[in-house]
Amino acid sequence: MFRKIAVSAAALGLCISSASANEELLRLQRDPNQWVMPTGNYANHRYSELNQITRENVSQLRPSWSFSTGVLRGHEGGPLVIGDLMYIHTPFPNKVFALDLKEPGRIVWRYEPTQDPSVIAVMCCDTVNRGVAYGDGKIILAQADAKVVALDAKTGKVAWTVSNGDAGKGETMTAAPMVFGDKVLVGISGGEFGVRGHITAYNLKDGSMAWRAYSVGPDNEILFDGEKTTSLGKPVGANSSLQSWEGDQWKIGGGATWGWFSYDPELNLIYYGSGNPGTWNPVQRPGDNKWSMTIFARDATTGQAKWVYQMTPHDEWDYDGVNEMILSDIEVRGRPVKALVHFDRNGFAYTMDRETGELLVAEKFDPAVNWATKVDMETGRPQVVSQYSTRQNGEDTNTENVCPAALGTKDQQPAAFSPRSKVFYVPTNHVCMDYEPFRVSYTAGQPYVGATLSMYPPKGEQHMGNFIAWDASAGKILWSKEERFSVWSGALATAGDIVFYGTLEGHLKAVDTRDGKELFSYRTPSGIIGNVNTYTHNGKQYIAVLSGVGGWAGIGMAAGLQGDSEGLGAAGAYRSLSNYTQLGGVLTVFALPN
Amino acid sequence: MRFAPQLVAVMGCALAMGFVAPRPASAQAEEKPYQIENGKVDRGTYNGYRRYGNACERCHGQDGSGSSFAPDLTQSLKRLSHEQFAETVINGRQNVTSSQQSVMPPFGQVEDVVLYLDDIYAYLKARSDGVLGHGRPQRMAN
Numbered sequence: 001m002f003r004k005i006a007v008s009a010a011a012l013g014l015c016i017s018s019a020s021a022n023e024e025l026l027r028l029q030r031d032p033n034q035w036v037m038p039t040g041n042y043a044n045h046r047y048s049e050l051n052q053i054t055r056e057n058v059s060q061l062r063p064s065w066s067f068s069t070g071v072l073r074g075h076e077g078g079p080l081v082i083g084d085l086m087y088i089h090t091p092f093p094n095k096v097f098a099l100d101l102k103e104p105g106r107i108v109w110r111y112e113p114t115q116d117p118s119v120i121a122v123m124c125c126d127t128v129n130r131g132v133a134y135g136d137g138k139i140i141l142a143q144a145d146a147k148v149v150a151l152d153a154k155t156g157k158v159a160w161t162v163s164n165g166d167a168g169k170g171e172t173m174t175a176a177p178m179v180f181g182d183k184v185l186v187g188i189s190g191g192e193f194g195v196r197g198h199i200t201a202y203n204l205k206d207g208s209m210a211w212r213a214y215s216v217g218p219d220n221e222i223l224f225d226g227e228k229t230t231s232l233g234k235p236v237g238a239n240s241s242l243q244s245w246e247g248d249q250w251k252i253g254g255g256a257t258w259g260w261f262s263y264d265p266e267l268n269l270i271y272y273g274s275g276n277p278g279t280w281n282p283v284q285r286p287g288d289n290k291w292s293m294t295i296f297a298r299d300a301t302t303g304q305a306k307w308v309y310q311m312t313p314h315d316e317w318d319y320d321g322v323n324e325m326i327l328s329d330i331e332v333r334g335r336p337v338k339a340l341v342h343f344d345r346n347g348f349a350y351t352m353d354r355e356t357g358e359l360l361v362a363e364k365f366d367p368a369v370n371w372a373t374k375v376d377m378e379t380g381r382p383q384v385v386s387q388y389s390t391r392q393n394g395e396d397t398n399t400e401n402v403c404p405a406a407l408g409t410k411d412q413q414p415a416a417f418s419p420r421s422k423v424f425y426v427p428t429n430h431v432c433m434d435y436e437p438f439r440v441s442y443t444a445g446q447p448y449v450g451a452t453l454s455m456y457p458p459k460g461e462q463h464m465g466n467f468i469a470w471d472a473s474a475g476k477i478l479w480s481k482e483e484r485f486s487v488w489s490g491a492l493a494t495a496g497d498i499v500f501y502g503t504l505e506g507h508l509k510a511v512d513t514r515d516g517k518e519l520f521s522y523r524t525p526s527g528i529i530g531n532v533n534t535y536t537h538n539g540k541q542y543i544a545v546l547s548g549v550g551g552w553a554g555i556g557m558a559a560g561l562q563g564d565s566e567g568l569g570a571a572g573a574y575r576s577l578s579n580y581t582q583l584g585g586v587l588t589v590f591a592l593p594n
Numbered sequence: 595m596r597f598a599p600q601l602v603a604v605m606g607c608a609l610a611m612g613f614v615a616p617r618p619a620s621a622q623a624e625e626k627p628y629q630i631e632n633g634k635v636d637r638g639t640y641n642g643y644r645r646y647g648n649a650c651e652r653c654h655g656q657d658g659s660g661s662s663f664a665p666d667l668t669q670s671l672k673r674l675s676h677e678q679f680a681e682t683v684i685n686g687r688q689n690v691t692s693s694q695q696s697v698m699p700p701f702g703q704v705e706d707v708v709l710y711l712d713d714i715y716a717y718l719k720a721r722s723d724g725v726l727g728h729g730r731p732q733r734m735a736n
Contacts, residue, residue, distance in 0.1 A: 072693065073663050092695050117690040121699035124652055126663050192652060398730055434730055438644050446704045452647025454656060454729040554662030555655050583662055 022181045025135055026265055028082075035081040035533040038131040038176040039414065040492075042263040043327035046416035047493045048534045052541040053592060054496035058510045058520045061590045064542065065104040066525075069585035071095065074550020076412070077131030077176055078490065078531035079587065080139075081544075082153065087134070088546065088587055092120055092127035092144045098156060101537045104589070109156030115145040119167040122445060124192040125552035128174050128529075130260075130412070135179030136204045142173040142186050148202060150184075160207035164188065164200055169444045171195050178261040180270070180300055183210050187257030191275040191320065194252035194448035197292075199261075199272060201303060211303035215255025215274040215291055216241050222291065222305065223298070229305045232359055232380050236308065244290040244313075252442050253285075254278045255292040259322025259412055264338075267355060269306060270298045271340060273321035280318050280406075281437035281450030282391040288313040293321040295342060295350070297357060307357030309380060312346050316390040317371060317435060318406035318451070319346035324414045325354075330422055332360050332473045341472040343415055343426050345408025346382070348375060351472045363475030365410075365468065366428060368403040368458045390435050390451070398436040405433035405455040407486070407552055414531060415470075416491040416499060421513050423478060424470040425499040427487035432458050467491075467501055469516060481516040485577060488553040489545070490531025500543060502528025504553055505580040508545055508590070524588045527581040529553055540591060548585035549577070627676070627716040630725055634732040635717075642717030643731055645710045649701065657728045658721045663696070671715075671722035679715055683707065 029041040032049040040046040071090040080087040086099045100106040133140045138150040146165035165171030170193025177186045183201040197215040213223040226238035255274035262271045277289035293312040312319045326341045340354035347369030351361035362375035372382035390399045415426040433455045440450035457464045465483035489502030497513045504527040510520035527549025534543050629636040653664035660666030686700035701707040720726035
């Protein structure tokens with residue numbers, strides 16, 4: 001039965017013509033035998049109906065085969081599986097491998113772009129890449145040097161290449177593209193270099209630009225209509241972004257778009273979030289700095305903004321709003337809602353009505369969060385605590401014990417949603433910081449940070465991560481499982497009532513959806529910052545994940561994010577990740593014994 | 595300020611391999627570019643800490659301790675002279691092979707770095723010498 005499904009889907013996947021690219025992916029994303037987009041499906045559920053591996057038998061899971069990527073730096077994202085081929089990618093130099101599942105690990109084709117290595121130096125926080133996208137018989141790669149490349153899915157031959165930015169100005173790409181309809185959507189990275197963020201839809205057929213929408217700037221460039229674009233149900237008015245900046249500062253206004261995209265085909269809306277505004281020094285950029293730190297709902301055909309919601313106006317802590325938007329149809333306070341659920345870096349989990357942009361729930365998903373008491377549900381504004389306001393404390397003043405740290409209660413590592421349990425399973429960080437903003441000058445292509453940070457676990461605690469289950473209707477943690485380090489791996493929930501995730505030490509773990517009890521753990525060759533997926537081949541369920549420690553998590557590799565000021569000679573207080581794992585990109589595929 | 599090309603090449607190569615030839619004796623004269631009294635640092639060292647945070651930390655990690663992709667400067671500065679340090683910061687360096695992709699950009703045109711090069715050096719030297727702990731240093735009264 002499984003075999004038949006897999007084979008027929010494979011045939012469809014590779015033979016459908018461009019005219020029906022739209023329908024093709026809409027159908028394939030529902031096929032649990034394949035994993036056709038980085039986010040699992042358009043709704044970003046990271047959930048699979050496969051149920052051969054269950055809470056009863058997962059303890060017998062074992063590695064089936066593995067594959068070295070030959071690249072050392074941080075491996076974010078995860079594999080795609082389309083028919084008999086698996087596609088994996090690497091950080092810079094952004095290799096892509098098509099692997100044969102019939103002869104596991106055999107390379108059908110490989111692609112390695114030639115990129116100017118100087119781009120490495122303008123990538124914040126390692127040279128990560130969060131995966132390739134599939135559509136219209138092509139594999140789409142968003143390269144570090146801001147080139148978008150379409151490869152023939154069967155041969156790896158370049159179909160087209162287009163430049164999406166200028167790496168000389170610090171514009172790079174790390175986010176996975178998303179194919180929808182006959183277009184592919186890509187973002188831009190460079191929030192620490194004063195870039196001006198945008199998302200761009202290119203036509204899959206030839207790479208020509210369909211539309212581009214900036215995060216900050218005049219209405220005609222951010223694709224806003226002051227009368228029609230709303231925020232919490234009210235029109236935003238003309239040039240809403242420009243009015244929230246002083247002078248020309250919006251031109252280096254940030255709002256990078258380096259996170260995940262989701263898509264509701266029925267509403268024809270695209271959802272995503274924008275990153276930090278300009279410099280990390282808030283004193284240098286008065287105003288709300290719209291529309292940085294914002295959730296956007298845009299018309300997929302035109303790019304026009306339908307609604308927006310700025311979570312962290314005038315950011316003072318680097319709480320980028322780019323984390324995934326999970327589209328789930330759940331009950332909120334007894335009412336069925338087409339919801340958007342988002343776990344923000346700022347430590348609040350938001351449940352919104354994704355049709356209207358109405359804010360329904362905003363609650364902390366880590367009790368340590370202290371920079372704001374709550375979100376005012378009328379205005380949508382966080383109620384900032386003065387003690388932790390780096391703006392109020394001012395330049396050259398060290399604001400201490402702010403929770404979460406800049407890397408957020410959760411970063412890009414995506415959560416999973418099980419439609420069976422209606423529960424969200426969220427990889428989180430449990431880290432606080434000291435933050436001292438200071439004046440910086442802007443030079444194109446150079447770091448534009450303007451703050452210095454120390455990061456450490458919350459006072460009196462030793463662990464730096466939690467894996468939690470979240471009720472997005474009540475805004476409550478259902479259970480929480482401690483991890484020694486931040487959980488920097490994308491989760492996977494399955495119909496076997498288990499959730500998978502990786503740890504920075506390198507363990508792939510499976511836990512029970514009911515209570516988080518650990519049912520399986522296997523130590524892969526390196527720390528896991530990649531996202532777990534599942535698929536079948538010849539009717540058998542597999543679990544796949546990339547290891548390869550690095551990314552922003554790799555910054556803490558040596559520092560240990562521990563005991564920021566414990567002074568000298570405090571032996572034993574120093575616990576660094578480098579004592580647990582070393583570098584190296586490896587794909588590991590797991591299965592139950594035959 | 596520019597070094598002879600061959601010396602630069604030697605240094606880049608040595609760094610890439612994770613070790614550096616013993617420092618010339620002249621480095622003795624450059625010892626202690628910082629002042630620390632009762633755990634508090636001078637203004638320059640403190641400023642170096644902040645400028646480090648702006649330009650260097652995202653690769654070289656907290657407290658200069660390195661990351662998964664950039665060297666631990668508390669170790670590197672045990673071997674690099676002030677001159678070698680300045681040369682590397684100003685001109686950058688690249689070590690890109692099939693197995694390694696290390697690139698440090700040139701900071702020669704970046705005023706927030708070049709103007710405070712000696713301060714950054716003082717901070718990192720104090721860290722490297724083991725006389726300054728983790729995190730934000732305390733500043734001496736002016």
